[in-house]
Amino acid sequence: MNEKGVTTAMKSSIAPKRRFGSLVGQARMFLVLVALIAVFSVSSPYFFNLKNLFAIGLTISVIGIVCIGQSLILLTGAFDLSVGGIAGLSGMVVGLLTKQYGNYWLWFCVGLGVGTLIGLVNGLLITKLKINALITTLSMMTILSGVVYLVSGGFAIGINLPSFRFLGTTRVFGIPLPIIILVLLYAVFYVILKFSVFGRYVYSIGGNAEAARLSGINVDRMRILVYTLSGLLAGLGGIVLASRLGSAQVDAGSQYPINSIAACVLGGISIAGGEGVIWGSLIGVGIVGVLQSGLIMVGMPSYYQWIATGLVLLAAVYLDQLRKN
Amino acid sequence: MQDGIVLRAQNVSKRFGGVQALDKVGFELRRGEVHALVGENGAGKSTLIKIICGLYQRDEGSIVYEGKSVDYRDNLQARMHGIGIVPQDIQLAPKLTVAENIFMGMYPRGRMGLVNWKELRRRATEIAETFAMERFVDTKVEALGTGHRQLIEILKALIFETKIIAFDEPTAALSDEETRELFTLIGKLKERGISLIYVSHRLDEIFKIADRFTVFRDGRYVATKNVAEVSKTDIINLMVGRDLNLAAVRRDPSSVQGPALLEVKHLSNGRSVQDISFQVRKGEILGFFGMVGSGRTETAMTIFGVTPPQGGEILVKGKTVKIASPIEAVRLGIGLVPENRIAQGVILGASIRNNITLPFIRRLSRAGFIRGGDEGAVVAEFMDNLRIKAPSHRSKVKTLSGGNQQKVSIAKWLASRSDIIIFDEPTHGVDVGAKAEIYHLLRKLADEGKAILIISSELPEILNVCDRICVFRNGCIAMRFEENRGLSEEEVIKYAIGNVEASVE
Numbered sequence: 048m049n050e051k052g053v054t055t056a057m058k059s060s061i062a063p064k065r066r067f068g069s070l071v072g073q074a075r076m077f078l079v080l081v082a083l084i085a086v087f088s089v090s091s092p093y094f095f096n097l098k099n100l101f102a103i104g105l106t107i108s109v110i111g112i113v114c115i116g117q118s119l120i121l122l123t124g125a126f127d128l129s130v131g132g133i134a135g136l137s138g139m140v141v142g143l144l145t146k147q148y149g150n151y152w153l154w155f156c157v158g159l160g161v162g163t164l165i166g167l168v169n170g171l172l173i174t175k176l177k178i179n180a181l182i183t184t185l186s187m188m189t190i191l192s193g194v195v196y197l198v199s200g201g202f203a204i205g206i207n208l209p210s211f212r213f214l215g216t217t218r219v220f221g222i223p224l225p226i227i228i229l230v231l232l233y234a235v236f237y238v239i240l241k242f243s244v245f246g247r248y249v250y251s252i253g254g255n256a257e258a259a260r261l262s263g264i265n266v267d268r269m270r271i272l273v274y275t276l277s278g279l280l281a282g283l284g285g286i287v288l289a290s291r292l293g294s295a296q297v298d299a300g301s302q303y304p305i306n307s308i309a310a311c312v313l314g315g316i317s318i319a320g321g322e323g324v325i326w327g328s329l330i331g332v333g334i335v336g337v338l339q340s341g342l343i344m345v346g347m348p349s350y351y352q353w354i355a356t357g358l359v360l361l362a363a364v365y366l367d368q369l370r371k372n
Numbered sequence: 373m374q375d376g377i378v379l380r381a382q383n384v385s386k387r388f389g390g391v392q393a394l395d396k397v398g399f400e401l402r403r404g405e406v407h408a409l410v411g412e413n414g415a416g417k418s419t420l421i422k423i424i425c426g427l428y429q430r431d432e433g434s435i436v437y438e439g440k441s442v443d444y445r446d447n448l449q450a451r452m453h454g455i456g457i458v459p460q461d462i463q464l465a466p467k468l469t470v471a472e473n474i475f476m477g478m479y480p481r482g483r484m485g486l487v488n489w490k491e492l493r494r495r496a497t498e499i500a501e502t503f504a505m506e507r508f509v510d511t512k513v514e515a516l517g518t519g520h521r522q523l524i525e526i527l528k529a530l531i532f533e534t535k536i537i538a539f540d541e542p543t544a545a546l547s548d549e550e551t552r553e554l555f556t557l558i559g560k561l562k563e564r565g566i567s568l569i570y571v572s573h574r575l576d577e578i579f580k581i582a583d584r585f586t587v588f589r590d591g592r593y594v595a596t597k598n599v600a601e602v603s604k605t606d607i608i609n610l611m612v613g614r615d616l617n618l619a620a621v622r623r624d625p626s627s628v629q630g631p632a633l634l635e636v637k638h639l640s641n642g643r644s645v646q647d648i649s650f651q652v653r654k655g656e657i658l659g660f661f662g663m664v665g666s667g668r669t670e671t672a673m674t675i676f677g678v679t680p681p682q683g684g685e686i687l688v689k690g691k692t693v694k695i696a697s698p699i700e701a702v703r704l705g706i707g708l709v710p711e712n713r714i715a716q717g718v719i720l721g722a723s724i725r726n727n728i729t730l731p732f733i734r735r736l737s738r739a740g741f742i743r744g745g746d747e748g749a750v751v752a753e754f755m756d757n758l759r760i761k762a763p764s765h766r767s768k769v770k771t772l773s774g775g776n777q778q779k780v781s782i783a784k785w786l787a788s789r790s791d792i793i794i795f796d797e798p799t800h801g802v803d804v805g806a807k808a809e810i811y812h813l814l815r816k817l818a819d820e821g822k823a824i825l826i827i828s829s830e831l832p833e834i835l836n837v838c839d840r841i842c843v844f845r846n847g848c849i850a851m852r853f854e855e856n857r858g859l860s861e862e863e864v865i866k867y868a869i870g871n872v873e874a875s876v877e
Contacts, residue, residue, distance in 0.1 A: 242744075244737045251730055254719035261678070261716055262731040262784065263702025321721050 080333045087341035094344045101223055107336035108225035110306055112284040115236050116277030117307040118328045124253040124320025127277050128184040131303035132191025134285030137162045139195050141286050142204035142295025151210035158286045166278015170271030195297055205294040215291030225287050237325050253320025309360035310335045317367055376403045378535055378567050384433035386419055393419040397593040406568045408582035411611055415588040417571045421538040425457040426450035456529020460540040462521045466514035471496035473513055474527050499527050519550030538569040555581055575604050587611055630654025633823035634792045639684035644670040646847045652823040659838030660827040662868050667847035668827045672794045676708045677701045702731050707785025711796040717781035720770035724762055725751045727769055727780050732788035754783045775806025796827045811837050831861050843867040
């Protein structure tokens with residue numbers, strides 16, 4: 048009878064409040080994005096026009112793609128700090144080989160393969176050798192930036208082949224192709240996470256890996272899979288970036304680890320794992336992108352972006368904790 | 373002042389999430405008495421002493437200590453006023469010496485605020501002399517056994533002018549020799565006029581050392597009596613209550629004639645499980661009784677593939693199988709409802725629906741995508757079947773009461789149609805109502821043709837529910853009862869604890 052009392056109490060208060068709370072949380076971040084756009088539109092006459100919004104869209108498209116992989120990994124309760132290194136190396140590999148041999152689309156596939164392979168190695172190190180995920184991907188990040196300098200000799204590789212520039216500069220009905228790719232990928236992963244067995248496993252492992260393991264789920268295999276996917280997506284991001292810029296940069300992606308984590312957490316992906324919706328990451332990416340672009344538009348030197356991003360990440364994690372309680 | 377009241381708690385309540393751990397309970401402690409707190413798991417004993425010692429804060433009610441109403445914000449404050457606790461899990465710093473541990477948090481200071489080590493040693497030695505522990509003051513705690521560590525906890529309490537010491541299951545991890553020493557020591561503390569609160573599951577101990585006892589049930593106060601005036605049965609009746617139909621779900625094993633679904637031969641894991649052999653037939657409930665650490669849970673974990681076997685054979689439905697991980701166990705139709713529900717049994721942040729279908733979601737999918745309608749139907753069926761009380765199947769498991777969370781942890785194996793289900797402490801932390809419900813459910817499952825294996829440290833539970841019983845001690849099966857008819861608690865328990873009881877008498 049005591050139990051019945053508890054349940055009735057729950058019925059009337061706890062459950063509906065929680066559901067309402069999470070809705071407000073999602074909508075709130077969207078409002079923050081809108082508010083930021085409004086503030087910068089008022090502060091700078093150059094901010095709110097289609098050209099600049101597309102420019103922001105192009106900037107965030109790359110980090111946005113990287114964020115999908117980061118979201119998958121955060122949802123399982125871990126981190127991937129190597130996304131920037133993977134993006135940088137994949138872009139550089141495609142740039143170097145295309146410059147040497149032409150035949151872009153072949154090297155495009157090789158570049159994706161490189162990203163995928165590094166992700167797979169991350170996953171194997173973490174699950175089979177049981178090295179801490181943070182340390183594994185941190186080490187991988189450092190190793191990869193060294194490798195990029197090694198293969199490139201420290202110079203950017205500029206390329207003007209039309210095929211190399213196709214992904215980054217094509218427009219479909221006036222909309223830049225990277226933005227279309229970004230939105231499509233988010234739609235695909237939204238469906239996968241929400242309706243597939245894979246998605247259910249990702250959330251379960253992040254929610255309680257031990258309970259998932261005792262329910263007969265191959266937790267190691269799933270972890271390897273999400274790191275591999277993150278590698279693939281980071282590789283794609285790096286290749287799109289090189290295509291957009293018309294050159295493979297040696298320091299491309301250096302800010303991606305922090306930016307991607309900040310964006311995901313800002314969008315409501317819990318750092319503890321198991322909770323969050325992938326659309327949130329897109330909103331988070333938008334906030335980070337608008338903030339960085341807007342600060343330049345209002346005449347702030349670029350290093351303010353870094354300070355702002357760091358502060359935003361701290362605020363986002365704090366919000367995450369508030370939500371938890 | 374022999375009869376004077378040192379501490380009086382009135383209408384104390386405490387709530388953890390969805391669970392009312394204490395509901396307006398009262399408690400009275402006299403000067404120089406040993407007062408036992410009795411009740412089943414989850415009755416509220418530990419919660420009450422933690423509130424008295426400042427480890428938890430009460431939600432309502434009052435505590436009057438030495439004539440003054442008190443409200444301690446932490447354990448240190450309570451200790452400084454003379455209320456000490458010897459916790460169930462002893463928490464000392466293993467790399468520090470006994471002296472350093474005794475004075476943890478209040479090292480004597482010398483000039484410039486630095487620690488006065490000489491003074492620390494001198495005072496530690498003085499206190500340690502009380503129990504002939506002075507030769508250990510410079511020993512690192514890691515070099516000491518459990519019994520001595522417990523003494524350090526007591527010494528910690530004695531650095532202040534202590535009037536009350538609470539013991540939370542002090543003998544759970546002690547050898548019989550150490551238990552005897554502890555009882556002598558409790559006698560000495562009593563002589564000094566210190567009042568002792570003693571929480572224990574072991575009724576024999578209570579008859580041995582306690583003056584009075586208070587019974588809690590389901591977070592409520594039941595009664596306080598003098599130990600000399602009651603029998604063991606009286607206490608058990610008070611603990612369990614008469615309003616419950618807990619008895620008689622056991623069966624006569626001769627009425628169960630199904631084939632063995634699970635058979636284990638000479639299983640060992642190289643450490644805590646040695647040469648275990650048993651079988652569970654279709655339609656029967658086998659019970660594993662034994663103390664914590666006797667190898668029951670470890671055996672289950674080995675069968676389930678969590679810790680792979682080092683020797684022996686496992687047969688499922690007559691076929692020898694290799695189980696290297698839970699993945700294979702689940703595939704073979706074995707389910708495990710683990711002891712630690714929160715850490716291992718359920719995903720608190722996920723919905724009831726996602727928890728229940730997790731082990732077999734693949735079967736509810738096509739081309740990797742979940743068929744929502746089929747999933748919903750299965751979930752509805754089993755929520756209804758097990759009477760899981762929740763606003764909706766989308767409710768997160770963390771919003772449910774302990775009993776309903778446990779039902780979710782059970783439901784996933786029923787819904788996945790496992791034929792062999794292992795329950796490790798199936799009624800830990802669930803209230804009495806849900807307990808009876810779970811017992812009847814276990815019997816129903818056996819009647820439906822499943823093989824059920826129950827691990828429990830609660831003897832009444834084992835005796836009420838199981839058809840056959842294996843008693844574990846030191847990683848081996850010490851005794852098998854091939855039928856559970858007219859067994860007394862003493863008969864079973866003596867195999868679980870060897871000669872402890874005999875030597876304590």
